[in-house]
Amino acid sequence: MSSRKPIRINAFNMNCVGHIHHGLWSHPRDRSGDYRSLAYWTELAQLLERGLFDALFLADILGAYDVFEGSIRLTAEEAVQLPVNDPFMPVSAMAAVTRHLGFGLTANLSHEPPYLLTRRLSTLDHLTEGRIGWNVVTGYLDSAARAMGQEGLARHDERYDRAEDYLALTYRLWEGSWEDDAVPRDRERRVFSDPTRIHPVAHEGPFYRCNGYHLCEPSPQRSPVIYQAGSSRRGRQFAARHAEAVFISGQDRVAAARFVAELRRDAAHVGRDPADIKVFPGISVVVDGTRRLAEAKYRDYARYASPEAGLAHFSSSLGVDLSRFALDEPIDVGHGNAIQSAATSANGSGMTRRKLLESLQLGSRYPVLVGNAADIADALESWIDEADVDGFNLTRIVTPESYADFIEFVVPELQRRGRYRTSYEEGTLRHKLFGRGDRLPIYHPAAASRR
Amino acid sequence: MSSRKPIRINAFNMNCVGHIHHGLWSHPRDRSGDYRSLAYWTELAQLLERGLFDALFLADILGAYDVFEGSIRLTAEEAVQLPVNDPFMPVSAMAAVTRHLGFGLTANLSHEPPYLLTRRLSTLDHLTEGRIGWNVVTGYLDSAARAMGQEGLARHDERYDRAEDYLALTYRLWEGSWEDDAVPRDRERRVFSDPTRIHPVAHEGPFYRCNGYHLCEPSPQRSPVIYQAGSSRRGRQFAARHAEAVFISGQDRVAAARFVAELRRDAAHVGRDPADIKVFPGISVVVDGTRRLAEAKYRDYARYASPEAGLAHFSSSLGVDLSRFALDEPIDVGHGNAIQSAATSANGSGMTRRKLLESLQLGSRYPVLVGNAADIADALESWIDEADVDGFNLTRIVTPESYADFIEFVVPELQRRGRYRTSYEEGTLRHKLFGRGDRLPIYHPAAASRR
Numbered sequence: 001m002s003s004r005k006p007i008r009i010n011a012f013n014m015n016c017v018g019h020i021h022h023g024l025w026s027h028p029r030d031r032s033g034d035y036r037s038l039a040y041w042t043e044l045a046q047l048l049e050r051g052l053f054d055a056l057f058l059a060d061i062l063g064a065y066d067v068f069e070g071s072i073r074l075t076a077e078e079a080v081q082l083p084v085n086d087p088f089m090p091v092s093a094m095a096a097v098t099r100h101l102g103f104g105l106t107a108n109l110s111h112e113p114p115y116l117l118t119r120r121l122s123t124l125d126h127l128t129e130g131r132i133g134w135n136v137v138t139g140y141l142d143s144a145a146r147a148m149g150q151e152g153l154a155r156h157d158e159r160y161d162r163a164e165d166y167l168a169l170t171y172r173l174w175e176g177s178w179e180d181d182a183v184p185r186d187r188e189r190r191v192f193s194d195p196t197r198i199h200p201v202a203h204e205g206p207f208y209r210c211n212g213y214h215l216c217e218p219s220p221q222r223s224p225v226i227y228q229a230g231s232s233r234r235g236r237q238f239a240a241r242h243a244e245a246v247f248i249s250g251q252d253r254v255a256a257a258r259f260v261a262e263l264r265r266d267a268a269h270v271g272r273d274p275a276d277i278k279v280f281p282g283i284s285v286v287v288d289g290t291r292r293l294a295e296a297k298y299r300d301y302a303r304y305a306s307p308e309a310g311l312a313h314f315s316s317s318l319g320v321d322l323s324r325f326a327l328d329e330p331i332d333v334g335h336g337n338a339i340q341s342a343a344t345s346a347n348g349s350g351m352t353r354r355k356l357l358e359s360l361q362l363g364s365r366y367p368v369l370v371g372n373a374a375d376i377a378d379a380l381e382s383w384i385d386e387a388d389v390d391g392f393n394l395t396r397i398v399t400p401e402s403y404a405d406f407i408e409f410v411v412p413e414l415q416r417r418g419r420y421r422t423s424y425e426e427g428t429l430r431h432k433l434f435g436r437g438d439r440l441p442i443y444h445p446a447a448a449s450r451r
Numbered sequence: 452m453s454s455r456k457p458i459r460i461n462a463f464n465m466n467c468v469g470h471i472h473h474g475l476w477s478h479p480r481d482r483s484g485d486y487r488s489l490a491y492w493t494e495l496a497q498l499l500e501r502g503l504f505d506a507l508f509l510a511d512i513l514g515a516y517d518v519f520e521g522s523i524r525l526t527a528e529e530a531v532q533l534p535v536n537d538p539f540m541p542v543s544a545m546a547a548v549t550r551h552l553g554f555g556l557t558a559n560l561s562h563e564p565p566y567l568l569t570r571r572l573s574t575l576d577h578l579t580e581g582r583i584g585w586n587v588v589t590g591y592l593d594s595a596a597r598a599m600g601q602e603g604l605a606r607h608d609e610r611y612d613r614a615e616d617y618l619a620l621t622y623r624l625w626e627g628s629w630e631d632d633a634v635p636r637d638r639e640r641r642v643f644s645d646p647t648r649i650h651p652v653a654h655e656g657p658f659y660r661c662n663g664y665h666l667c668e669p670s671p672q673r674s675p676v677i678y679q680a681g682s683s684r685r686g687r688q689f690a691a692r693h694a695e696a697v698f699i700s701g702q703d704r705v706a707a708a709r710f711v712a713e714l715r716r717d718a719a720h721v722g723r724d725p726a727d728i729k730v731f732p733g734i735s736v737v738v739d740g741t742r743r744l745a746e747a748k749y750r751d752y753a754r755y756a757s758p759e760a761g762l763a764h765f766s767s768s769l770g771v772d773l774s775r776f777a778l779d780e781p782i783d784v785g786h787g788n789a790i791q792s793a794a795t796s797a798n799g800s801g802m803t804r805r806k807l808l809e810s811l812q813l814g815s816r817y818p819v820l821v822g823n824a825a826d827i828a829d830a831l832e833s834w835i836d837e838a839d840v841d842g843f844n845l846t847r848i849v850t851p852e853s854y855a856d857f858i859e860f861v862v863p864e865l866q867r868r869g870r871y872r873t874s875y876e877e878g879t880l881r882h883k884l885f886g887r888g889d890r891l892p893i894y895h896p897a898a899a900s901r902r
Contacts, residue, residue, distance in 0.1 A: 192476055215513070
């Protein structure tokens with residue numbers, strides 16, 4: 001490995017059919033419709049481990065995209081993240097056929113009880129021997145809140161207040177309830193666990209209460225690797241305080257560079273090392289043996305894309321029914337709300353529905369790189385060097401083809417350039433990311449919960 | 452298979468160390484301390500499938516046994532269901548290495564949000580191709596309620612009122628939200644799902660509300676096989692209405708026969724076929740090639756048992772600190788409460804702590820059968836024929852030895868007698884249990900939620 005920063009790759013995915021590149025489920029080679037089968041997941045995990053990916057990152061939502069046209073018509077027809085199965089359930093099967101691949105799992109703290117979620121994540125951290133990350137989300141879908149029996153979505157800032165309280169409780173359960181030497185497993189002395197080294201957590205927060213022991217003995221990482229994806233100001237501050245990996249999307253290289261600089265500065269302000277946060281933009285890649293073949297592949301993919309379905313997805317992200325605008329009518333979705341940055345970056349000035357549809361490359365707002373291995377490697381290196389990011393969340397356009405192509409063409413090129421691992425390091429997901437052991441560093445807020 | 456009722460066996464287990472037979476974790480051959488590893492679970496599943504077991508049944512609790520001595524001293528030292536990991540997490544790994552074994556999973560409806568639990572169970576039903584059952588529990592531990600941030604446990608009858616509302620909602624999500632032909636997966640016509648065949652569930656119950664679509668397309672069984680274990684009058688009525696499999700424990704053959712007759716009569720009263728409920732008493736077996744070897748094995752096991760740990764477990768079941776009684780002081784734990792039947796059956800007349808300790812055979816209140824294959828088969832056949840039960844929930848005393856011994860010695864004997872399957876039937880867990888297809892019958896209350 002050269003002294004230049006290595007490039008890390010996560011597979012960006014979801015336990016559903018249409019994830020980012022809408023419409024591509026209809027491509028004859030796309031297998032995303034097989035998401036219900038175990039073999040789909042175990043074969044994917046094995047492929048990603050052959051490609052020496054850091055992790056499989058599984059997004060999630062708990063509601064249906066019902067804003068566009070005030071219905072789920074396009075959402076259903078194009079399988080826009082509906083149906084969507086639970087992201088935790090296939091993990092142990094994938095872990096059983098791999099040894100190094102990490103799993104970044106999305107769980108919505110607005111709806112998952114913290115006492116149960118901490119146990120679920122600890123259990124997976126045990127079963128995977130320390131390969132689990134938690135993508136902390138607060139949710140943004142009104143339809144999810146309604147499905148959960150609430151009147152509607154909580155305000156954005158209240159969701160982050162909740163998140164602070166939630167994490168405070170989970171850190172206490174993960175880090176403070178069982179001491180490191182609480183479980184001697186001593187058959188001779190008949191002491192499986194030492195009751196003097198297990199402590200109840202008495203938490204009385206503004207939103208969450210708990211009075212009990214963590215149900216699990218300490219797992220390899222204790223707190224899972226904390227992932228986060230908020231791009232609002234409050235979200236960025238939350239990430240600066242808690243996150244070990246941050247995903248960004250829908251930004252160009254310049255905007256990303258600015259965001260990353262601000263994030264690392266915020267992290268330093270709260271006493272963390274700016275390098276303690278790995279940043280991963282979402283990116284899509286169409287690659288083949290030659291530029292010409294890659295471009296032909298792109299054109300083939302484009303025949304199956306559904307920009308309208310991308311618009312339906314985007315409508316729910318904005319909370320604005322974009323079907324209400326005439327094709328060339330200027331779109332103003334307002335400012336000062338939770339998804340302001342997303343709106344602004346896609347909106348620009350003089351945005352219209354026609355322009356939006358044209359910008360939805362392969363049914364998505366993600367940047368798509370097209371070219372031969374050297375083209376792609378050049379582009380990724382530029383991103384890393386110019387925007388100070390640490391790697392990429394690689395989407396699937398056609399699955400598993402998009403990942404397989406990347407592994408066949410791009411990984412060897414990056415390895416030749418000394419910018420991609422040639423074998424896995426040993427150890428937990430956290431140790432692989434930071435090279436400093438299995439647990440969170442002492443200046444992370446979780447460490448305050450330790451005894 | 453003879454015309455006499457076949458005997459069905461489930462492995463009774465839990466994602467923890469000490470489950471039923473407390474103290475046996477310290478036996479040199481016991482592997483229960485390896486519960487954190489994937490191989491422990493995948494090897495167990497393969498063993499049970501070689502033994503043609505119906506299912507692996509995983510119990511669960513969400514609190515610590517802290518009633519005995521007002522502490523977790525014995526609970527920790529003897530690992531009495533603490534630590535306890537999540538029962539859902541290892542399932543997909545086990546499913547990937549088996550084809551027929553079912554999975555009965557405990558989830559506590561007092562604490563799991565119904566919208567999320569329905570998705571989790573549907574996801575597993577998809578991944579396992581229809582091998583999932585849900586053991587519906589309402590919880591009985593004050594310590595669990597406190598850990599979940601509540602003041603304490605809800606009243607017994609209120610818990611069952613909640614359970615009725617909870618099941619009503621989950622049935623609507625599982626059975627009514629997506630029609631059978633809602634997902635054509637038609638690439639040509641670009642219709643993955645048909646929006647006219649997906650329906651929102653608007654539920655306004657006394658305890659639960661929901662306004663949204665089920666997130667999953669129909670799984671093989673839709674509603675998982677419904678397991679239940681309540682032995683109170685209210686619990687039995689709930690089971691009569693909803694359950695497809697009922698577990699009973701701590702009862703002798705006569706008491707079991709009475710309970711089963713009442714349960715089947717209750718089921719008939721609500722319009723179900725009495726044979727629609729399979730009943731499984733919990734049972735423990737020590738078997739070897741000869742009676743003498745089996746008795747020696749029992750004596751060896753007994754050296755490692757902890758009756759005191761069994762008493763700590765029982766104290767939490769009763770909600771009464773049994774350590775407060777002198778050894779020969781009469782114990783009266785009161786009547787008319789939720790666990791009356793458990794208390795009565797163990798209590799009898801003139802019960803003392805000394806007698807209780809003596810009755811905790813191998814650290815448990817479960818009946819232990821000891822003998823050669825013919826002895827065990829005789830006893831099991833008598834249970835089936837006299838108490839009208841359908842099979843057994845086989846505990847582990849030493850794991851996986853208890854299951855392996857049963858498969859080596861008892862299964863072939865039962866097969867010789869024509870009372871045990873010699874190969875699996877094809878199909879889902881429900882079809883294997885009842886031979887009438889994958890879905891609940893039309894006179895089950897869930898069917899009312901269908902379109």
